Amino acid sequence: MRGASAPSRGAGRDHQVPARAARDAPEVPEAAVSCADEDAVDAVISWFAHAGRDLPWRHEGVSAWAILVSEVMLQQTPVVRVLPRWQEWMELWPTPADLADAPAAEVLRRWDRLGYPRRALRLQECARAIVREHGGEVPRGEEALRALPGIGEYTAAAVTAFAHHGRAVVVDTNIRRVLARSRTGHALPDRSYSAAERGLAARSLPTERLRSVAWNQAVMELGALVCTARSPRCADCPLAAGGCAWFAAGRPAPVEDTRRRQAFEGTDRQMRGQIMALLRRGGSVSDEQLLDLDREDVPRVHRCSASLVADGLAVREGGSLRLP
Numbered sequence: 001m002r003g004a005s006a007p008s009r010g011a012g013r014d015h016q017v018p019a020r021a022a023r024d025a026p027e028v029p030e031a032a033v034s035c036a037d038e039d040a041v042d043a044v045i046s047w048f049a050h051a052g053r054d055l056p057w058r059h060e061g062v063s064a065w066a067i068l069v070s071e072v073m074l075q076q077t078p079v080v081r082v083l084p085r086w087q088e089w090m091e092l093w094p095t096p097a098d099l100a101d102a103p104a105a106e107v108l109r110r111w112d113r114l115g116y117p118r119r120a121l122r123l124q125e126c127a128r129a130i131v132r133e134h135g136g137e138v139p140r141g142e143e144a145l146r147a148l149p150g151i152g153e154y155t156a157a158a159v160t161a162f163a164h165h166g167r168a169v170v171v172d173t174n175i176r177r178v179l180a181r182s183r184t185g186h187a188l189p190d191r192s193y194s195a196a197e198r199g200l201a202a203r204s205l206p207t208e209r210l211r212s213v214a215w216n217q218a219v220m221e222l223g224a225l226v227c228t229a230r231s232p233r234c235a236d237c238p239l240a241a242g243g244c245a246w247f248a249a250g251r252p253a254p255v256e257d258t259r260r261r262q263a264f265e266g267t268d269r270q271m272r273g274q275i276m277a278l279l280r281r282g283g284s285v286s287d288e289q290l291l292d293l294d295r296e297d298v299p300r301v302h303r304c305s306a307s308l309v310a311d312g313l314a315v316r317e318g319g320s321l322r323l324p
C-alpha cells in the first residue's frame with residue numbers, strides 16, 4: 001500500500017463497466033462477507049456517471065499493460081503530469097515486449113519529470129518479467145501480479161479491478177479518506193495503513209463483481225474530486241444525504257493532526273531530481289557541473305550522486321555521471 005502521498009486518479013467517462021468486462025469474466029470469487037451500504041454504493045456510482053473525469057486509460061479497448069503503466073505513473077504523481085507522459089509511453093512502448101527491449105537511458109529520459117525515477121526502471125523490469133514468464137501478457141490474479149517487480153498490493157488490486165474487471169479490494173489514499181469519513185466518522189484516516197482499514201475497505205466492497213469494479217472507480221474518484229483532504233466539498237457529495245458519518249456529526253476536527261508536509265527545498269530528493277534533469281538533458285554530467293548544484297554542501301552533492309548510482313539510475317564514468 002502506498003503511503004499518504006498516494007495518487008489521486010481519474011475515472012472513466014461513465015461509471016458503467018466497459019462492455020469487455022462481461023467478456024473477460026475472470027474467475028474471482030465473490031466475497032463471503034460484505035456489508036456494503038448499498039444505498040451509498042448506488043449514490044456514489046450514480047454520481048460518477050456524470051462527474052467522473054474522462055481519462056484515456058479508462059477508455060474501452062485500453063490494454064491491461066497500458067492500465068498497469070498508468071497505475072504505476074499515478075503513484076505519487078498528479079494526473080495532469082501523467083497524461084502526456086503516459087500517452088507518449090503508449091506510443092513508444094505499447095506492449096511489455098516493447099518496453100523490455102528499450103534502452104534504459106531512453107526509459108529514464110521519457111520518464112521526464114514524473115518523479116521517483118526508480119519507478120521507470122522497475123516498470124522495465126516488470127515488462128521483462130511479463131515477457132519472460134507470461135508470454136508478454138499481463139497476468140491475471142493479484143498473486144501473480146504481486147510477484148512482478150515493482151507491483152505492490154495497491155497496483156495488483158487496481159490492475160485486477162480496472163484491467164481485468166475482477167473483484168479486488170482497492171485501497172488508495174483517496175479511498176482511505178472517503179471510508180474514514182463516511183464509515184467511521186473520522187476526519188482523516190490513521191497515519192499508517194492498518195489491517196483494520198483494509199478490513200473496512202473489504203467490507204465496504206459490493207459483493208457482485210462488476211458492481212465492485214464500478215464502486216472502486218467511483219469511490220476513488222469521489223476522494224480525488226470531492227472528498228479532498230483539505231477542503232471536502234460536502235455540498236456536492238452524494239454521501240452527504242445520510243451516507244457519511246463525519247458529515248452527520250458536524251464535521252468534527254481531527255483530535256490531533258500532527259502531520260506535516262515534508263519540505264522539498266534543500267532535500268536530497270530535490271537534488272537527485274536536479275541531477276536526473278541534467279542527465280536527461282545531456283546524457284551525462286561532469287563532476288564540476290554537479291558541484292555547481294551546491295558548492296556550499298559538497299558532501300550532499302556526492303551523497304546524492306552516489307545514491308543515484310546505487311539505485312541504477314546513473315553510472316559513474318571517470319569524472320562524470322551518465323545515464324545507464
Ligand code: SF4
Nearest residue numbers: 227234237240244247
Ligand atoms: S459528505 Fe463530505 S466528508 Fe462525507 S464523504 Fe462526502 S465530501 Fe467526504
